[in-house]
Amino acid sequence: EVQLVESGGGLVQPGRSMKLSCAASGFTFSNYGMAWVRQAPKKGLEWVAYISYDGGSTYYRDPVKGRFTISRDNAKSTLYLQMDSLRSEDTATYYCTTTYAHWFAYWGQGTLVTVSS
């Protein structure tokens, strides 16, 4: 059974940093790209970042470029999202998902990040 379990969310002040993690199991993590998708309260879904199976390629949505860094540790089957210079508009539930089984079939339960003073 595929499982994705996010952690690391919480309350953070504007301008500060936070690092999210996503522990994966149930598939060969090192063979598939991974991504973060977020959802602001009562809003729609928004893709944030993607990393290829080996970490060699990364993509970001424009508003987070230069502030967020996606990375992975294939030995630990874990995905990360380092978020720096956080803004109020980054407040959202952050989900990790995988390209395993034709892109974004499996999602974690999400972790809430609240950026507020």
Place this chain on the structure above:
Amino acid sequence: DIQMTQSPSFLSASVGDRVTINCKASQNINKYLNWYQQKLGEAPKRLIYNTNNLQTGIPSRFSGSGSGTDYTLTISSLQPEDFATYFCLQHNSFPLTFGSGTKLEIK
């Protein structure tokens, strides 16, 4: 960037109705279009991948169609558990983009 225009934003329907939800891409997305259902407080659930492939375990009343820039999700006979919000996602090119969502409510 590819814009995904989803319609309608709200849909009121009754159990047993047939409903369609549409997503229009600003350019050809080569059928790389997924559909998701989301209920309050839950993660999205994939219903359809690559335009018309039914996710394992999803009832056959859900179907997808389309090509080029125009895509449709059809629910052939609404069931009580289908009242939720639906999103499309294009994964043809980065940045990946979602439709704005369709909230399906009970009439």
